[in-house]
Amino acid sequence: AQSVTQLDSQVPVFEEAPVELRCNYSSSVSVYLFWYVQYPNQGLQLLLKYLSGSTLVESINGFEAEFNKSQTSFHLRKPSVHISDTAEYFCAVSDGSSGGSNYKLTFGKGTLLTVNP
Amino acid sequence: KAGVTQTPRYLIKTRGQQVTLSCSPISGHRSVSWYQQTPGQGLQFLFEYFSETQRNKGNFPGRFSGRQFSNSRSEMNVSTLELGDSALYLCASSKRTTGAGELFFGEGSRLTVL
Numbered sequence A: 001a002q003s004v005t006q007l008d009s010q011v012p013v014f015e016e017a018p019v020e021l022r023c024n025y026s027s028s029v030s031v032y033l034f035w036y037v038q039y040p041n042q043g044l045q046l047l048l049k050y051l052s053g054s055t056l057v058e059s060i061n062g063f064e065a066e067f068n069k070s071q072t073s074f075h076l077r078k079p080s081v082h083i084s085d086t087a088e089y090f091c092a093v094s095d096g097s098s099g100g101s102n103y104k105l106t107f108g109k110g111t112l113l114t115v116n117p
Numbered sequence B: 001k002a003g004v005t006q007t008p009r010y011l012i013k014t015r016g017q018q019v020t021l022s023c024s025p026i027s028g029h030r031s032v033s034w035y036q037q038t039p040g041q042g043l044q045f046l047f048e049y050f051s052e053t054q055r056n057k058g059n060f061p062g063r064f065s066g067r068q069f070s071n072s073r074s075e076m077n078v079s080t081l082e083l084g085d086s087a088l089y090l091c092a093s094s095k096r097t098t099g100a101g102e103l104f105f106g107e108g109s110r111l112t113v114l
Helices: none
Strands: A003-006 A010-014 A018-021 A023-026 A033-037 A044-050 A055-059 A063-069 A072-079 A087-096 A111-117 B005-007 B010-013 B019-024 B032-039 B043-048 B055-058 B065-066 B072-079 B085-093 B109-113
Touching: A003 A087, A010 A018, A010 B072, A018 A111, A023 A033, A023 A087, A033 A063, A033 B005, A044 A055, A044 A063, A044 A072, A072 A087, B005 B085, B019 B085, B019 B109, B032 B072, B043 B065, B072 B085
Parallel strands: A010 A111, B010 B109
Antiparallel strands: A003 A023, A018 A072, A023 A072, A033 A044, A033 A087, A055 A063, A063 A072, A087 A111, B005 B019, B019 B072, B032 B043, B032 B085, B043 B055, B065 B072, B085 B109
16 A cells, blocks of 8 residues: 655745755555645645656746655755745655556645745 | 536534535546545545546545536535544546546535534
8 A cells, every 4th residue: 555754744944945845655566746735725736746757847836856766755845935835735646557546646644834934 | 717616615514414515527527536634634535436437445434425427526425424524525636538646626625523
């Protein structure tokens, strides 16, 4: 069975500081990896995804994540955060080898990123 | 285009009652998944429907059920409600034509069981 561990439940940072949100997964098969963001009282929005190819993936708002197969990690980074980045971030994994089950996502418990002025 | 729409957004029920939640996917999306979100357990997969058939199922008791209609709209039902069923229930839709689960989520239905 797949599992996702987000190592930090809360990460407070100051505005314009860099941030890294850590994610490790456990799976015996090939995987697809995702980061979703949830703003207060809203649903989840896809931030970025790794399906195949380049191990470094980027979002349109400056976040990036790197797939590291040997370390089974998919950490999320941003070189300079803004107040508006305050939200909860969820790492998720799905089975990349089976066409029937790769629409079931296993989520981590989430990391609350708080950006302070 | 319109996003995923869930109704109702908030509801309060008492133990033993049942509840039905509704989800309208993005136009053209034929897959609908349901997730339960609680502070303690986080996000947990309930089930997925595609072309009116349940394709995947999570580890929830039989009190949790769902269905999908021919227009891809989906409902989930929880019978004999328990206090622990209090949660945010999220619906997500996808095209399911590519090989990965990129999901588009609604804002959720927040259920409180008293």
